[in-house]
Amino acid sequence: MERERKGLSVWQLAMLALGTVVGGSFFLGSSVAIRAAGPSVLLAYVIGGILVYFILTALSEMTVANPASGSFRTYTEQAFGRGAGFTVGWVYWTGLVLAMSSEATAASILLRGWFPRLSLPLLGAVIIALVTLLNLLGAERLGKLESGLAAIKLFAIAAFVVLAICLITGIGAGSFPAAGGQGGGTAAGYSVLRGEPWLPGGIGGIAGSMLMVMFTYAGFEVLGLAASETRDPAATIPKAIRLTIVLLIGLYLAAITALFLLIPSSLVSEEISPFVSALTLHGLGWTGTVMNMVLVTAILSTMLASVFGLGRMLRSLADEGHTPAWMRDRTDIPYRGILVSGGAMLAALGLGLLLPQGVYLFLVSSGGFSLLFVYVVIMASHYRLRKRHGGPFTRQHGMRGFPYTSWLSIGGLIAIIASMPLIPGQGGGLAAGMMFVLLFAGLYVVGRRQRKPSKILPKALRPLPAVRPAAPGYAQAEMSEELTEDKKRE
Structure with missing residues (x-):
């Protein structure tokens, strides 16, 4: 019992969040943002970091008041009703399942470079089975494993x-092994930026880069889903969020700044990691193999943390009657939610082999929309619940600048979503994402008449008792009972 009460630490929570966030989208996808905005992409990363700060602050305020396993899905249900909670939960789960199946494919392609005799479907299936089984070990053990994998990615960025x-400084010049004589007298430092246009695409270039920048930040919402796995959410969650923000924004800005001091943006290719391109330009071509190893680690780490969130989201949906009854878990580890999520990822991997490539990419790209959609809903739920509550949910100071920062964050996120059709290949993601929203909203309307009435959720958030519930999935039920007793006394 003592072992179960220990829960995830601040460091493990931060590493779990960074494990989800720092993945192929940064090591590879950042080249798309760099090509669109040039050096001004630094401004895009600052803007993205500010948005992440406000979203995480809003999520933290609601999480400390109610550390339910459903996190933002639960808060959406409290703010906008059961239909909204059902839709947001299933859109998030479906989008992330499709996105992680494509991540498994990407890792398989990298691994096949070392094991050419193995087929892509086999490698992809093994990867999905591995991350699913590892999640069955529980949050504490997974947190330790994820901390190690995330540390490798952070070390790679720091290195x-x-x-x-x-x-840039010439320290240790000649001590690095060169590849193929490349690099010779290639300049490094501010001289690389001297002839570089700072705004090659104008304001439109920054706007066009924001979608990919937000993708490189995406995944931090797993902090909310992991809240019920901590011993003292009121103290642990805010500290983990601050550590996550400092490490994430600090490392991203440092890495991108260093990148522009090594290579002009015109030499960055969308087909190769910009970090490999920069180091190869300076005679360090051997880094390509090392970076591929880091990429595989990054993808596996992202998938591990994502399956963790998928299992908790499915348990939250099951606890509220939004799934068949057999999917409900009564243990600390949501075994059924994890296994169903892993099975869905295998099915999505099979779809990738059966469907025409264009159709499958159309579905997979909806994963980006689903995450941005969730962030809008998080901010909207926080705004509505806080207005209803009449102030911050806890004794601590709530989100700074409320409600103006809420309006700015929601407006910024909606603008990023609206810009998706302006970027080649992303218009399909917007269409697929909207299709899933309409699909699940329609399914809820149709299924509502066939379901038995269930307990109505409270219309305002209140702090939970200090005693941690026996199983993380019951936090919301305890709060509902507490509020019901309050009403009877009134």
């Missing part, structure tokens, strides 16, 4: 920054 500083 790139250190290498860049050495190349």
